Amino acid sequence: MTTHTLSEATSRAVVSAAGIEVSPYVTAPDAAAAVEAAAELDRPLVAKLCGDSIAHKSERGLVRLDLASDEALERATNELVAAARPEDGEVELLLSTMVAGRRELIAGLTHDPQFGMTVMLGVGGVLAEAIADVSFRLAPITAVDAHEMIDELDTQRLLGPFRGEPAVDRRAVAAVLVGLSDLAAGDPAIVSVDLNPLVIVDGRPVAVDALVERTGARP
Amino acid sequence: MTTDLSPLFEPRGVVVAGASSHPGKFGFVSLHNILACGYEGDVFALGREAGEVLGVQVLDSADQIPEGRADLVFVCTPPSANEALIREVAARGVRAVFMAAGGYSEAGADGRAAEDDLVALCDELGLILAGPNGQGVVSPPVDLCAQIVAPYPPRGAIAIASQSGNFVSSFQNYATQTGIGVSRAVSAGNAAQLGIVDYLDWFAQDPQTAVSLIYVEGIEDGRQFYERAAAVARVKPIVVLKGGASTGGQRAAASHTGALATDDAVFDGMCRQAGLVRARNVEDAFEAAASFATQPLPAGNRVAVLTSVGGWGVLTADAMAGTTLDLVELPSELRAELDAKLPPRWSRNNPIDMAGGETRDTIPEVLELIAAHPDIDSVIFLGLGIQSNTAALMRSGPFYPDHGIERIVDFHERQDARYATTAAEVSERHGKPILVATELAVAAPDNAGVVATRRSGRLCYAAADRAVRALDAMSRYATFRQRRGL
Numbered sequence: 001m002t003t004h005t006l007s008e009a010t011s012r013a014v015v016s017a018a019g020i021e022v023s024p025y026v027t028a029p030d031a032a033a034a035v036e037a038a039a040e041l042d043r044p045l046v047a048k049l050c051g052d053s054i055a056h057k058s059e060r061g062l063v064r065l066d067l068a069s070d071e072a073l074e075r076a077t078n079e080l081v082a083a084a085r086p087e088d089g090e091v092e093l094l095l096s097t098m099v100a101g102r103r104e105l106i107a108g109l110t111h112d113p114q115f116g117m118t119v120m121l122g123v124g125g126v127l128a129e130a131i132a133d134v135s136f137r138l139a140p141i142t143a144v145d146a147h148e149m150i151d152e153l154d155t156q157r158l159l160g161p162f163r164g165e166p167a168v169d170r171r172a173v174a175a176v177l178v179g180l181s182d183l184a185a186g187d188p189a190i191v192s193v194d195l196n197p198l199v200i201v202d203g204r205p206v207a208v209d210a211l212v213e214r215t216g217a218r219p
Numbered sequence: 220m221t222t223d224l225s226p227l228f229e230p231r232g233v234v235v236a237g238a239s240s241h242p243g244k245f246g247f248v249s250l251h252n253i254l255a256c257g258y259e260g261d262v263f264a265l266g267r268e269a270g271e272v273l274g275v276q277v278l279d280s281a282d283q284i285p286e287g288r289a290d291l292v293f294v295c296t297p298p299s300a301n302e303a304l305i306r307e308v309a310a311r312g313v314r315a316v317f318m319a320a321g322g323y324s325e326a327g328a329d330g331r332a333a334e335d336d337l338v339a340l341c342d343e344l345g346l347i348l349a350g351p352n353g354q355g356v357v358s359p360p361v362d363l364c365a366q367i368v369a370p371y372p373p374r375g376a377i378a379i380a381s382q383s384g385n386f387v388s389s390f391q392n393y394a395t396q397t398g399i400g401v402s403r404a405v406s407a408g409n410a411a412q413l414g415i416v417d418y419l420d421w422f423a424q425d426p427q428t429a430v431s432l433i434y435v436e437g438i439e440d441g442r443q444f445y446e447r448a449a450a451v452a453r454v455k456p457i458v459v460l461k462g463g464a465s466t467g468g469q470r471a472a473a474s475h476t477g478a479l480a481t482d483d484a485v486f487d488g489m490c491r492q493a494g495l496v497r498a499r500n501v502e503d504a505f506e507a508a509a510s511f512a513t514q515p516l517p518a519g520n521r522v523a524v525l526t527s528v529g530g531w532g533v534l535t536a537d538a539m540a541g542t543t544l545d546l547v548e549l550p551s552e553l554r555a556e557l558d559a560k561l562p563p564r565w566s567r568n569n570p571i572d573m574a575g576g577e578t579r580d581t582i583p584e585v586l587e588l589i590a591a592h593p594d595i596d597s598v599i600f601l602g603l604g605i606q607s608n609t610a611a612l613m614r615s616g617p618f619y620p621d622h623g624i625e626r627i628v629d630f631h632e633r634q635d636a637r638y639a640t641t642a643a644e645v646s647e648r649h650g651k652p653i654l655v656a657t658e659l660a661v662a663a664p665d666n667a668g669v670v671a672t673r674r675s676g677r678l679c680y681a682a683a684d685r686a687v688r689a690l691d692a693m694s695r696y697a698t699f700r701q702r703r704g705l
Contacts, residue, residue, distance in 0.1 A: 106475060106476070106479075107476075108474060108475065108476030109476060110474055110476040110477040110480045111477075112441070112480055112485045114438060114441035114482070114485070114486075115441035115442060115445060115485055115486075115489055116441070116442050118480060118485055118488070120476045120479060120480065122479055128475060128479060129475060129478055129479060132479065134479045134484055135484075135488060136480060136484050136485045136487070136488030136489075137488045137489075137491075137492045138442075138445055138485075138488070138489055138492060141492070144702050144703060145492055148491060148702075149488075152491070192474035192476055192477050193474070193476070194474045194475050194476050196475050196476075211474060213474060
């Protein structure tokens with residue numbers, strides 16, 4: 001089956017439309033525009049080079065963190081634009097507030113060859129695959145299913161009050177899972193979605209990266 | 220729509236095709252088992268040998284079977300013979316085929332083609348088809364033991380369907396050992412026409428069945444399995460043992476979510492969503508099913524542990540960690556009531572350690588107090604059989620029956636029997652599970668407490684942690700139902 005991924009900016013728009021909170025962001029075509037576009041975002045910022053053909057940015061060093069000043073932002077975005085390769089096709093800069101939270105979850109959709117579309121919740125953000133504390137359900141799910149997914153994670157202590165941060169808002173996490181389920185129900189072309197990581201900010205889950213994969217060739 | 224499987228599980232009569240006088244052949248063993256286990260319907264034998272096998276006249280043509288006298292044909296003949304056979308018996312009124320013979324899809328491409336033809340033939344004739352390559356079908360309510368293996372389990376309320384015939388035998392062996400019996404059992408074999416979910420559908424409306432117990436490895440249409448099994452689980456509990464849980468690792472996937480979607484993680488989530496109770500091994504699977512079949516469903520997860528010895532209670536509490544069960548704080552009024560019944564050294568908390576302070580009526584009275592309390596949903600009782608175990612050594616020693624030994628031995632055994640009977644009676648009366656666990660269930664199955672537990676229709680759990688896992692299975696199913704308003 002031929003599939004294609006959407007750029008982070010497009011993916012963010014898709015999941016936002018499903019009611020899932022993403023970190024505040026803007027896009028810009030180049031470094032100069034980036035400084036102007038990012039003026040209203042809380043800092044520090046993260047800058048990423050994104051495009052339909054760039055699925056995993058951090059593996060290629062296309063993410064710059066902790067950008068507080070305009071100078072740092074301009075330097076970082078210039079480097080990112082210079083790092084673009086011809087095969088990346090059309091690219092743009094995505095600038096987003098670095099939200100603060102010590103805890104990270106992962107949530108998503110994936111198509112299982114046996115059971116069809118599934119909804120997933122896991123612990124760990126970038127460490128998710130090593131931790132492998134995950135829960136799956138078949139889409140569509142109910143709110144009851146979503147709460148049971150949260151309940152069955154092994155690392156429950158991570159979900160309570162943690163190092164000065166409040167407990168994870170389970171209803172908000174459940175709403176993300178139901179939102180993913182609704183997204184799958186509304187768009188049969190979706191093959192997978194990653195919200196990774198889903199940072200817990202003041203107890204609420206905020207997606208700071210999103211990747212949507214759809215069937216068919218890249219338009 | 221539910222396929223009517225009554226011709227398979229409650230046939231008016233049975234034809235054994237391929238009947239043989241050689242006691243090692245399927246065509247002998249199956250006929251033997253049907254006759255030996257007391258099936259009361261008509262039994263016919265079809266075969267090429269003239270004369271009788273086990274007192275049954277061997278017929279050389281299905282034409283000799285009286286019309287409408289047999290619903291089921293148990294087939295031991297090879298694929299090449301079976302089209303003609305099935306057409307002939309169908310013409311005599313047979314409605315169900317159990318195909319014990321192999322040589323079908325498990326045997327390569329030619330076998331696959333033969334299996335497709337077999338299914339098409341049965342569909343054309345309106346026959347239900349179990350197997351091929353299956354060990355048999357067992358239905359104690361009608362004393363039917365149509366299988367090429369053993370054992371023949373006692374009657375009960377557990378319905379078994381398995382993609383591997385050996386697990387049917389394993390579960391039936393436990394049924395025989397524990398006395399917690401079986402309503403139906405079928406080896407699905409290659410599941411050419413009837414699959415596990417078809418059996419589940421029928422078990423859901425079978426009045427003899429309280430719980431289904433299934434073994435699965437591969438599932439062809441996962442979505443359909445999920446939807447149909449979920450519908451059945453709303454009616455009756457289903458316990459699932461899954462083979463291949465550790466295989467099927469991560470897939471190549473563009474997404475991290477996909478990379479985390481192992482076969483087992485998705486299967487596990489599907490079970491939880493459908494309300495299927497998954498067990499981790501054969502014993503747990505059987506004991507979960509046995510619990511559903513014999514105990515009331517708990518109203519919640521609050522457990523009291525009653526023990527005559529401290530250490531057992533400690534380990535039981537440990538075993539409950541990581542389950543959905545809650546070893547609740549004892550309500551203060553219950554603690555006060557227990558104070559009046561137990562010596563001052565009792566634990567005064569849960570587990571309720573009686574600290575060896577029991578007198579004649581302590582255990583029955585304490586069981587009643589605990590089970591009656593509205594904040595307790597279920598009880599695990601440890602320590603049954605100690606007195607009878609002491610009695611057994613006295614009875615077998617050189618001083619028996621003198622020195623007052625006979626009298627005390629009788630007392631001990633009466634007491635243990637009374638505890639077991641009381642546990643079942645109190646459980647029924649309050650509609651709460653009371654699980655009795657002792658290693659004597661296997662170490663000394665003739666122990667009076669163990670025997671009385673069995674006689675009460677209950678499982679005597681062989682270890683406290685096994686009782687904990689069985690109760691956890693019931694609690695999870697009860698919670699699933701409550702959360703969905705069922």
